[in-house]
Amino acid sequence: MDKREQDVLDQIRQKTADVKMPESLEPENIQRMLEEKQSGDAFRQSQKRRWGVKQTGILAAACLVIVVGIAVWNGAEPGRESVSTRNTKGDSEHGIGDQSGISSSKTIARAESYEQVYDYYEAYQKQLEEEQMAYDMNAAELSRESAASSSDGGESAGSASTKNAGEEFMIENTVDAPAATAEAGDMAASDYSQTNVRQEGVDEADIAKTDGRYLYVLEDNGREIAIVDTRDQDMKKVASVEVGEQEYIHEFYVVPDRKKMAVVCGQQGSGSMEVDPLYSRGGIGNSGVTEAVTYDIQDPENPKEEGRVTQSGEYNSSRMADGYLYLFSQVYLWGDVVLGEPRTYVPLINGEPVSEKNIFLPQVNRANMYEVITTVDLEKPDKMKDSKAVFSKGGQAYVSNRNIYFYETEWGNFSGCVTTVRKIAYKDGKLEAKAQGQFDGYLNDSFSIDEYEGNLRVVTTEDDTNSVYVLDEELETIGSIENLAEDERIYSARFMGDTGYFVTFRETDPLFSVDLSDPKNPKIVGELKIPGFSDYLHFYGNNRLLGIGMNVDEKTMTTDGVKITMFDISDKTDVKEEDTYVLKNVYSTDVSYDYKAALVDWEKNLIGFAGYTQGGQRYFLFEYDDEKGFVCNLEEDINGNGMRNSRGIYIEETLYVIQGNIIEAYSLKDYQKVDDLIL
DSSP states (O other): OOHHHHHHHHHHHHHTSSOOOOGGGSHHHHHHHHHHHHHHHTHHHHGGGSOOHHHHHHHHHHHHHHHHHGGGTTOOOTTOOOOBTTBOTTOOSSSSOOSSOOOOOSSOOBOSOHHHHHHHHHHHHHHHHHHHHHHHHHHHHHHHHHHHHHHTTSSOHHHHHHHHHHHHHHHHHHHSSOOOOOOOOOOOSSSBOOOOOSSTTOBOOBSEEESSSEEEEEOTTSSEEEEEEOGGGOOEEEEEEEOOTTOEEEEEEEEGGGTEEEEEEEEOOOSOTTTOGGGGGTOOTTOOEEEEEEEEOSSTTSOEEEEEEEEESEEEEEEEETTEEEEEEEEEOOSOOOTTOGGGTSOEETTEEOOGGGEEOOSSSOOOEEEEEEEEETTSTTSEEEEEEEEESOOEEEEOSSEEEEEEEEEOSTTOEEEEEEEEEEETTEEEEEEEEEEESEESSGGGEEEETTEEEEEEEETTEEEEEEEOTTOOEEEEEEEESTTOEEEEEEEETTEEEEEEESSSEEEEEEEOSSTTSOEEEEEEEESSEEEEEEEOSSSEEEEEEEEEOTTTOOEEEEEEEEEEOSSTTSOEEEEEEEEETEEEEGGGTOGGGOEEETTTTEEEEEEEETTEEEEEEEEEETTTEEEEEEEEEOOOOOSSOOEEEEETTEEEEEETTEEEEEETTTOOEEEEEEO
8 A cells, every 4th residue: 555545544534533424414415415516527537537556546445434434524523623724723843742733843853862753653553543443433333324224225315425425535536636746847959858857957767768879768577677779760679787586677867978877676575574684775664675776877788787775665756966866765664663673663774774863753743654865976876975764644745956845735624634845955965954834735746836936836725726825945935825716626737937827627727827926925817718627737938838638528528538738828917728639539648647758849849648549559749830730740559568658759850659668760750660679
């Protein structure tokens, strides 16, 4: 079970403990509420056609408790104050104390001892035990009521309502759950493409890379990176990098100017410190180990290992800046956690526990996991430059050009939710705690959070409304716009300089533009409504904004194809739709949840991505013409198979479409196929 699945279970348990069912959630009232929402939310049913493994896992986890818990999911819990930025009464600074408050301190606290860390975990376990007891009692009561109702005549209105409400929960909470995935900067003008990244100037790992001549491709077996020479459009596999039989490769970096390749690997342990040698390298609990292995690729056909480092936890993400690798992994505490034995509950770096001073305490008084952040100097890849462990209950990270923002959502009751955020500066491989703060609502994804000139801008959703907040360097809120787009939610967002753009959706697709030039007084200055929605936005030059999403039939409110839109943003007070292209019978695209799957280069005038059709997967390549609008130059079946998303990479005038172990090459002059290779 991953962090997001655990979050859903925790949220449900928190909402179902010791709750008396309010009148508004009696079965007949739930049924009426669902009927009112059904017409507006019908389009979400179409999105169930393609769910990933993670979404399915979340649904399975949620279903374990939703049948007996849905009736109280939205209920206010008597006797417990909701979590809110407006309610920090009695909150403790950093110790075990208030059971609902968020710390008001602006300073990130460091652990004073391993025992203090243990206390946070114990508080979390105690809370879970209390909630489980209350949950079991509540479930038993609901079960008795259900049995009594059934005996009076088959499936009651209450059970029918519960079933429908459960389905609504699954759609809302799998689609709406904040995701871990991303401002993808415009790719630099060069003779080869680079990975589409969240923040311009901060590189990200991927499953396929190029240095301008060689392609580096993670093969289907997950244990080998193929190195392919593309000279003269004649592809040949000339070398490979392999890991051990018990390891697997997540993704990797290629750094052409330093002639380095950094490979991020993982290994899952058996859970036993006594019998599993993995734990001498960094495993605790059952969270496995993340490893960074650096290779010298001055001669790509003869790569040489230079060093490796390990840290506890499952790989989460990573970044590369100025020759330093910043590696993120997640450690869950469960199993044999023993007071006095830090190795059972403190992350290990190269086999040694993180020191107390490098453990950052949470903003609430309970925690059960860590976000482990380590840095590696590519010139000294056998040692960690720095390391920190962010103690938490589970969150995500946004990395700007100067800071790492770790944010996590505290779910309340009727009052909505609050997102806490901790700011950690990074430079030359060193990590430094800076500040912590909070804001109302949750983030759709990391495109909804952005740093600019020292301020942090966020676009959030809370209950049925949305907000914009601006926080200063100390993470104090200095500007806000609240109660935006009632009964809708954020689908995508993008920031450029002192302007922000975000899309909400329920029946139409409003694209809002926000003037952030005065951080203390942000203003909505434009709004454009069109059918459908864009769930990925990408700047296309200085005056255009590309949207990729789904078209929605206005009569049936169902999706009927992938839609790409070009917006004219030359006047942010009057945003216009320049052109829209709908790919009929293409029911989804990887870009919606994996921005690295997009090939977007406005200077080379390329827009590429894979789409899913009834007949399989196809790769589409567009250009944008000032007069004609979108022009589809290539639409080809993707012949490869594999568990990973496809990638499009260009080198000079050749496009390489990579899927699994098959690479297909197309000329960018006439768009004809010129070569293919099976790895």
